[in-house]
Amino acid sequence: MLLPIVASVIYLFILAYLSLKAYRGTKTTQDYMLGGRQIHPMVMALSYGATFISTSAIVGFGGNAGLFGMSLLWLTFLNIFVGVFIAFLFFGKRTRKMGHNLDAHTFPELLGTRFNSRFIQGFSALVVFLFMPFYAAAVLKGGVGYLATTFNIDFNVTLFFFVMIIALYVSMGGMKGVMYTDAFQGSIMFAGMLFLLIFVYTKLGGVTQAHTALTNLMQEPAVQEQTAKMSAAGFQGWTSMPKFQSPYWWTVVTSVVMGVGIGVLAQPQLVVRFMTVKSNRELNRAVVSGGIFILMMTGVAFVVGALANVVFFQTEGKVAMVAAGGVIDNIIPLFLKNNLPGWFNTVFMLTLMSAAMSTLSSQYHVVGTSIGRDLFEKSLKIKGDSIIVTRIGIVISILVSALFAYVGNQLKTDIGVIAQATSIFFGICAAAFLPVYVGALYFRKLSKKAAIASILTGSIVSFIWIFFIHAKNASTIGLSKLLFGKPYLLAETAYAKLALVDAVIIAVPLSVIVLIVVALLTKPDVDEKHLDKCFNGIK
Amino acid sequence: MVLGIPDFWIWSAFLLSILSAVACVVYGVMNWNKGADAEPS
Numbered sequence: 363m364l365l366p367i368v369a370s371v372i373y374l375f376i377l378a379y380l381s382l383k384a385y386r387g388t389k390t391t392q393d394y395m396l397g398g399r400q401i402h403p404m405v406m407a408l409s410y411g412a413t414f415i416s417t418s419a420i421v422g423f424g425g426n427a428g429l430f431g432m433s434l435l436w437l438t439f440l441n442i443f444v445g446v447f448i449a450f451l452f453f454g455k456r457t458r459k460m461g462h463n464l465d466a467h468t469f470p471e472l473l474g475t476r477f478n479s480r481f482i483q484g485f486s487a488l489v490v491f492l493f494m495p496f497y498a499a500a501v502l503k504g505g506v507g508y509l510a511t512t513f514n515i516d517f518n519v520t521l522f523f524f525v526m527i528i529a530l531y532v533s534m535g536g537m538k539g540v541m542y543t544d545a546f547q548g549s550i551m552f553a554g555m556l557f558l559l560i561f562v563y564t565k566l567g568g569v570t571q572a573h574t575a576l577t578n579l580m581q582e583p584a585v586q587e588q589t590a591k592m593s594a595a596g597f598q599g600w601t602s603m604p605k606f607q608s609p610y611w612w613t614v615v616t617s618v619v620m621g622v623g624i625g626v627l628a629q630p631q632l633v634v635r636f637m638t639v640k641s642n643r644e645l646n647r648a649v650v651s652g653g654i655f656i657l658m659m660t661g662v663a664f665v666v667g668a669l670a671n672v673v674f675f676q677t678e679g680k681v682a683m684v685a686a687g688g689v690i691d692n693i694i695p696l697f698l699k700n701n702l703p704g705w706f707n708t709v710f711m712l713t714l715m716s717a718a719m720s721t722l723s724s725q726y727h728v729v730g731t732s733i734g735r736d737l738f739e740k741s742l743k744i745k746g747d748s749i750i751v752t753r754i755g756i757v758i759s760i761l762v763s764a765l766f767a768y769v770g771n772q773l774k775t776d777i778g779v780i781a782q783a784t785s786i787f788f789g790i791c792a793a794a795f796l797p798v799y800v801g802a803l804y805f806r807k808l809s810k811k812a813a814i815a816s817i818l819t820g821s822i823v824s825f826i827w828i829f830f831i832h833a834k835n836a837s838t839i840g841l842s843k844l845l846f847g848k849p850y851l852l853a854e855t856a857y858a859k860l861a862l863v864d865a866v867i868i869a870v871p872l873s874v875i876v877l878i879v880v881a882l883l884t885k886p887d888v889d890e891k892h893l894d895k896c897f898n899g900i901k
Numbered sequence: 902m903v904l905g906i907p908d909f910w911i912w913s914a915f916l917l918s919i920l921s922a923v924a925c926v927v928y929g930v931m932n933w934n935k936g937a938d939a940e941p942s
Binding site for chain 2: 433436438439442443446447455569570572575576577602643644645646648649653654656657
């Protein structure tokens with residue numbers, strides 16, 4: 363018990379040192395919101411990766427891999443190819459340049475100033491403020507749950523101390539504090555996951571042997587008995603895709619893979635990272651460490667989550683889902699606790715603490731700037747100290763997400779609360795922002811009216827689909843039951859199968875169609891001089 | 902059967918994940934010194 367305490371104290375001291383260093387280097391609004399646009403490429407890549415990957419990916423989606431198997435590796439592929447390669451090269455470079463041209467400090471500000479629209483900036487900030495706490499609560503639950511188990515402390519007490527520490531260093535050091543600590547935390551995460559990968563493959567006799575053992579697991583009568591209910595939902599083993607168009611297939615393909623895999627391109631807390639470096643050279647260099655980092659995070663989490671079934675079966679005669687008592691979010695913590703050496707649990711505790719803190723700090727920072735900079739200062743034109751308003755925004759978002767995490771801890775759902783809340787936020791961002799973001803960067807003539815119509819369509823359709831149509835989300839949230847007496851509106855109707863489809867599959871295409879149709883029906887309404895400024899230096 | 906995985910859709914995802922990380926490294930290294938356009942609220 364002494365080792366985790368000593369390690370945690372040293373870890374917190376290093377965080378305090380880095381935050382203090384950042385605090386001393388933060389003098390202007392640009393420092394506070396963008397790190398002075400002078401961030402080192404390695405720090406930027408680690409910060410992007412550590413922000414992208416949270417306890418949600420490791421505990422939440424890793425646990426999902428324990429249930430759905432290696433089919434989640436399609437998300438790993440999208441995380442690297444779309445989330446790093448496409449994001450840095452096709453979005454990052456233009457975002458950096460346009461953000462610089464327009465002196466934009468945040469993602470809503472980039473969209474708002476690009477179309478000369480205070481409404482776009484204010485509404486985008488409002489979407490971030492309203493829905494980011496869902497995602498933050500998911501990350502909080504993953505981190506706090508693991509810490510509470512490690513230290514044997516009550517969940518709510520751990521939650522309180524955890525959010526207090528993050529609140530302190532985010533509000534103090536601004537973006538520099540967030541990115542310096544991200545880089546430190548990202549390094550710990552990389553080491554922890556690398557060891558976990560080596561440990562599990564070594565324990566199971568090598569890569570091919572481990573995969574073969576996982577494939578053969580389905581031949582065991584005990585496993586067939588334990589997975590009978592899963593098989594009825596489309597499960598065909600941990601090294602096979604779920605049965606085409608089965609409930610499991612819809613969940614894996616639309617909610618987990620597409621929702622998060624595409625949604626990453628329009629994450630406000632990730633987009634703002636592109637604006638913190640001074641030239642495209644830094645982005646070229648950041649791609650190197652970004653790709654390896656994401657492979658080591660989600661690739662390892664999903665492979666280990668699936669292989670946990672072999673280890674659990676060898677040691678307890680149960681598959682992971684049964685061993686974890688039917689709670690997906692408990693699979694990874696339980697696997698680590700039961701199978702890894704004690705000292706490694708300390709290393710992994712720091713890995714998960716880093717994963718949670720690095721993502722939460724960015725989430726809170728982006729909610730704070732959405733309120734302080736985008737909504738009050740720019741959209742509503744309220745005069746005042748935007749850094750103070752930002753800090754108030756950070757405190758509000760922390761309180762709301764802590765409340766959601768507390769409520770989420772009481773829930774038990776079959777995709778896992780952590781992964782569910784994460785895919786909700788990623789899906790909303792994809793539908794509301796992605797079509798407009800692409801248009802803003804690549805289509806000079808796109809009208810302001812088309813941009814507004816697309817953002818509104820994506821947001822409203824996502825909201826309706828998530829809260830009232832999608833079976834799992836609507837049932838978990840409970841608003842449909844409260845208002846209409848049905849867990850979701852399509853329950854017990856001929857269209858019940860449609861309720862398996864994630865909002866992202868419906869809302870993103872609709873948002874794109876509306877953008878194109880309105881763009882064709884309206885004349886360009888952003889003046890040429892402003893467009894010259896936007897696209898200055900963009901080839 | 903590739904690397905002990907029988908389903909094409911799974912082993913291709915496994916290999917594509919590794920290949921896309923390699924592509925990131927190759928691109929980054931080949932363009933290591935390109936794009937420096939250091940500019941001067």
